[in-house]
Amino acid sequence: MVKRNMKKFLSVLCIGICLLGLTACEPVKPVAPEDADMVREISEVLTNYILPEDPQAYSGLSMNIGTNVEGLDTFEAEGAEFAEYIFGRIGMQVEGNGFLSGVDSWKKAVAEAGQLVSTGEGTVKYGSKGDTLIVDVPARFENRNAEIEFVYKDDLSKTLTSFAVNIDYSFGEKMEKAGLNTLLGMGTVFIVLILLSLLIGSFGFINKAQSAAEKKKLAGAEQTAAPVQSEPAAPAVQTSSDDDEIAAVIAAAIAAYQAEGGISSAESGGYYVRSIRRRTNNKWNRN
Numbered sequence: 001m002v003k004r005n006m007k008k009f010l011s012v013l014c015i016g017i018c019l020l021g022l023t024a025c026e027p028v029k030p031v032a033p034e035d036a037d038m039v040r041e042i043s044e045v046l047t048n049y050i051l052p053e054d055p056q057a058y059s060g061l062s063m064n065i066g067t068n069v070e071g072l073d074t075f076e077a078e079g080a081e082f083a084e085y086i087f088g089r090i091g092m093q094v095e096g097n098g099f100l101s102g103v104d105s106w107k108k109a110v111a112e113a114g115q116l117v118s119t120g121e122g123t124v125k126y127g128s129k130g131d132t133l134i135v136d137v138p139a140r141f142e143n144r145n146a147e148i149e150f151v152y153k154d155d156l157s158k159t160l161t162s163f164a165v166n167i168d169y170s171f172g173e174k175m176e177k178a179g180l181n182t183l184l185g186m187g188t189v190f191i192v193l194i195l196l197s198l199l200i201g202s203f204g205f206i207n208k209a210q211s212a213a214e215k216k217k218l219a220g221a222e223q224t225a226a227p228v229q230s231e232p233a234a235p236a237v238q239t240s241s242d243d244d245e246i247a248a249v250i251a252a253a254i255a256a257y258q259a260e261g262g263i264s265s266a267e268s269g270g271y272y273v274r275s276i277r278r279r280t281n282n283k284w285n286r287n
Helices: 001-022 033-050 055-065 072-078 080-089 095-114 171-224 239-261
Strands: 116-119 123-126 132-141 145-153 160-167
Touching: 033 132, 033 145, 033 171, 055 080, 055 116, 055 132, 072 080, 072 095, 072 132, 080 160, 095 145, 095 160
Parallel strands: none
Antiparallel strands: 116 132, 123 132, 132 145, 145 160
C-alpha cells in the first residue's frame, strides 16, 4: 500500500515538473523591427536631449510649440497635463504622471552618480504580460554606470508610460543596503513591540490609581454627610400608675354593680380593690 502511494506521488511530481518545464520553455515573443526602431528612437531623444536639458534641444522645442520650456523644472511646475500637451505637439505620446515620476528618478540619479557622460544602444523586449515594450538603455555617468529603463504601451503611438534610472551597485553595496533595510525594519518592529508591552503593563497602574481615587472620593463623601439622628427612646412604661388606674376602674365597676342591685357597702362586707397583680399563667391567654 505504501509503495502504491509512493508511486502515485512520484507520478504527480513528474507531471508537475514537466508542466513547469513546458511553461519555462515558451519561446519569447519577438518584437517587430519597426516597433523596436520606433521606441528605441524615442528613448535616444529623451536620454540625449530632453533629460540632460540640452539648451539647443529646448530652444528648438520652444520654437516648435510656441511655449517657452526651459528645462525639466518647467514640466514639474506645470504638471502632468502640460507634459502630455508639449510632447503631443512634437508627435510623442506620454502619460504625464509617469513622465514626472521618471523625471524625479532621473534627478536623484544625477545627484548620486553625476552628469550623464554617454549612452549605448538600447535593447527592446516585451513586458511580462506582452502588452508593453521595455527599452533598456545602458548609460555611463560621471561616478557610476546605470541602466535607463523606458516602458511603452504596445499601441499605434507607442505611449511612454514610465521610465526610471537603475544605478549599477556593487555586490557589497547591495548587501550593505539590504542589511540596513533589515535592521531598520526589525528595529521598527521591536520598538513597536516594546511600546505595546509598556502600554499593556501600565494598565495595572491605571486601575490602582482609579481605585485609590474612588476610595478617596467615598471617604470625603462620608465625612461631609450629615450625622444620622437616632430615634427618641420610647418612654418607659410606668406599671405602677397603670395598675392604679386599672384598680380604680374595677372598683368603680363593682360599686356601680352594687348600686344597681341595691347592695350597700356594709352588706357586701366592705369589698374594696386593694391591688392588682398580673399572672403569667393566665388561662385566658391560652385561647
